[in-house]
Every structure is written in C-alpha cells, then in structure tokens.
Amino acid sequence: MANILAFAEARGGELRKVALEAVTAARTLADATGGGEVHALLVGAPGIAAKAAALGEHGADVVVVVEHPGFERYNPEATAALAAERVRAGAVRAAIFPYSAHGRDLAPRVAAKLGAPIAADVTSIAAQGDALVVTHPGYTGKVIATLKVTGSPVVLSLRAGAVAPEQRPKAGRVETAPPVGDPSASRVVVTELAQGSATKLDLGEAPVIVSGGRGLKAPENFRLVEELAAAFGNAAVGATRAVTDEGWRPHADQIGQTGRWVQPQLYVAVGISGAIQHIAGMRNSRTIVAINKDKEAPIFKVADYGIVGDALEIVPVLTEAVRKAKQGA
C-alpha cells in the first residue's frame, strides 16, 4: 500500500486548477502502485473546508483539512511543517505539489524537512519497481530528462497543465487536523496579496496567449494586442523581454528564458522577431501564429502559420475576424 499526498493549493479561499491537477496525478499514481489512498491536504482560513468536495470528486480518498486564521494568506513555514507532518503520519510514499509560485517555494522545504529527494517541474510520473520515473524538461525546454527517483518518501512537483484534471470520484472523507505549531508565529509573513483583476487570465492557465514585441513600435499600441486577446475571450497577454525592459509592460508578463514558460493551445506572436530568449518560453505551445514585418525573422521558423506585414495594420483586421468567428461559433 502506497499512499500519495496531493497538496491542494488554494488562494484567496478558492482552489486553484493546479490543485485538481495534483489530485488527479496522485490518483493515477496511487492506482498504478497498488491502490493506496490519495490524501489531499487542504490548508486555509476557516471556511476552506467547503472546498473539500471538489477534491473527493477528483480522486481523493481523504481530504485533510487544516483551518486557521494564520492561513488566510500563504504561510510558507507553517504549511511546510504541516505537509511534512502529514507525509510522516499518513504512510505517504510520494507527495505531489503543483510547480506553481507557491509550490516551488513549499515543495523543496518539505523535501528537506523529510530528508527526501525532490524531482521538480515534472511532466509525467510512472512507477518502476520501487522507484519512480519522471520526465522533466530542462535546459530551457531544449532537453527532456528522464529521472529515476529512489527512496521513500519522495517529493514531486508537477508542471501546470501537464495533467488534465479528471473526475474520478472517491469518498473524499474529510479529516480535520490541527496546525503543527502556531501558524501566527512564522518568521516569513505575507503582508499583502495583490490579486490581478478577477477577469484577467493568468499566462500559465490561459488557453490562448497573445504576445507583443517591439514591432508594436510604442507602448500605446499594446492596446491592439489587448483587443485581440479580448476578441478571443479566453486569452492572456504576454510580452517579450525587450518590451518589459522598456517598461511597456510589467516584468511578470515576460515570456521567455528568464520569464514565464507557457504552453497554451494557441500562441499569437505580434511584432516579435523570435529571439532564442523568447522562443525558449513559448516553443511548446500547441499552435503558434506569428505576425511580423520581416519574413526572415526566426519566429517564422517555429510558427505554424505566419503573416508577413505591419502588425499595426494586420492586428485590427484579425481582431475583427476573430470576433466574428467567435460570434458564429
């Protein structure tokens, strides 16, 4: 029997999609390794227990709920202590975290507390005898490593979007547990959480990304990119490093080697020449469209479809066409 722990990430009292991905991956792994239980760990301010049902629907046998006012915002130290304790108490073989901003912070701390190896940013998980075998894109996505992780327990963090959430209902029995130590006494304190607008899609989760580069010529022309994104209705707006360095867009919007690595269904590159730096961050997108005035630009080598020409002339026409197509759909 090998139990698998899934960390059910929540923010602002809501489950994040990556929580359901982690539970789905844990269910698959538990079933593949002899049908152990999936323990989902749900940590939050009082009231978070209301979110437990969704975890049961996605395959959690047990949902360990820990409520405390000290978990209103992300509380790295208290959460890490708690996760390590649940791994020890729950006879857990593997703990799966999302490879999200918080998961990247939390998972290695939990692993170090347990003296456990951690494989980060994995895109697949399989059992091989007593070991786990995972795949992980490294070298800015240019090399795929297959890693063998031995020992028990082990900690894994799962790339967002690598596993699609699946409904495989299990009991989802809620077990309420106390925090480990006093969550109000953590040394690292989140003093402010600034949410983007509720309607704004994140680059890591949006099915469509429209990105702009220097070919837009001036910051005010980013309006065209935003309008195209709005026409899709399910799109986030990204940018190149050249543009974020110029201050046209915030650094958080940068897609590339030193920014976000994204893999949407559709990536529309507007006025982007395709520096290797940028391509590292978007080359795994399913379909890539490029609009650029230079037909020799490297972006056309990775794009499925290209239009050569001035982005400022083409984008408004494309926006209108997408709007019509969406209305017809």
Add this chain to the structure above:
Amino acid sequence: MKIAVCIKRVPDMEGRFRIAGDGKSVDETGVKFDMSDFDGYAVEAALQITEKQGGEVVVVAVGPDTVQETLRKALSMGAARAVHLKADAVPPDGLAVARALAAELKDGAFDLVLFGKIALDTSAGVVGPMTAELLDLPCVSAASRLEVASGKGTARRELEGAYEMLAFPLPAVVSIDEGIARPRYPSLKGIMAAKKKPLDVKPAQLGEARIAVEKMALPPERGAGRIVGEGPAAVPELVRLLQTEAKVL
C-alpha cells in the same frame, strides 16, 4: 552586511544541444558555459546592497575545477572572495547539493544567502529553499524585489496573475527572480583585481544522491510552418486555418 551568493556554471542556452553518446547527458563539445542568468541577478543584487550598506559578498559554487572560471567572473563583478566546493559533477539530486552548501554556509555568519530562482540547466529551483531548511533560516523564493535594512527584509514575489509582499527577519535565504537588477559587466579593472582575490577550494560534502538521470533526449522538432500571406489580406485565410486545421478557434 555579509552576503553569500550561491552560483552555478551552466551551458549557454542560445545554441542547439546534442545528446552525448551515453544518452544521459548533454554533449559539451564546443558548448560555451557561463553563470546561470538568475545567479547573475543574485550577484548584482548582493553587490548593490553591500555598495549601499557596506559589507562583503562571498560567492560559492559546487562542481569541477571549471566552476572557478564562473567564480572569477563574480569576483570581477565585485565579490570579495570565492569558495569552490569541489566535486566531479553537480549531482541531479538537489538535496545533495543543498547539503554541501549548508555545510559550508552554516558557520559563515551570513546575514543573507542569495540564490538565483532556478539554474537554467536543471531548471528545478530547489537548492535555495532546501539550503534554507537545512540551515533553519527563513526563506523567500523567487523575489522580484528585495530590500534589507536593520535586521529585516521585505520582498515581492510574482504569483500567477497576482503578487505578494513578504516580510522576514535576517539572517535569511532569498532566491532571486528577474526584475531585480541587470548584472553589470566586469570592468577591466575588476577583471585584473579578481585575479588576486582569494578563492578557497574545499571538497563538497554531497552525501548520497537518490536521483539519477536515466535518459536525456531532444524534444520533438516543430514541423516547418508556412507563411499564409502578406498584410491584412491574409487574415481570412489565417482564420480559416485556425478553425479548420488547427481547430483552436
């Protein structure tokens, strides 16, 4: 302010990679190496803090003798001294690396230990937070802003579609995201001075590694795309292809 910055030597990511004959590593023939990008931001952030507040920056790296080149670069940027924790290779098990670093850092009386957010080759980002845990220090990963003064720090971390501000006491471990500072280029004077700065070599106390590389492979190539047309006139055909062929619209 005494600051340690842990840096890694990684291949230049601009080129194409080939898989070595063992099928488990990248062929390093003809590949250039440099300090990992985020580690460069961390070195720059540390230098800016000590330039304002006084103190010194110590750089630390694990690996074979070739990492001394990367340490010298940090010295030429302005770090005061370097420590080379010698190992035949950097193991793929981040915990082993964190153990070696923690053993070196624990008695160093550092106010701040900085890392890059991730190393561009292994792309895991685990060694910083693991080292913090082993040292029982507060940790902020992926800080896009960092301020430290009178024993306290504040930082900003970018989240998916949001950000958060954090407060923490020193000493602490912080890993650095982009947006903090562009690394300076070493000046000629800096390069000359670096040659005389102390670089200690010690064996890395890595311990057991429980992660092994089974295989490395190149991702599937993207098929060659096509130019649909020129100018706004090509839009209808693009939309048709997105609807009927790519089925994303």
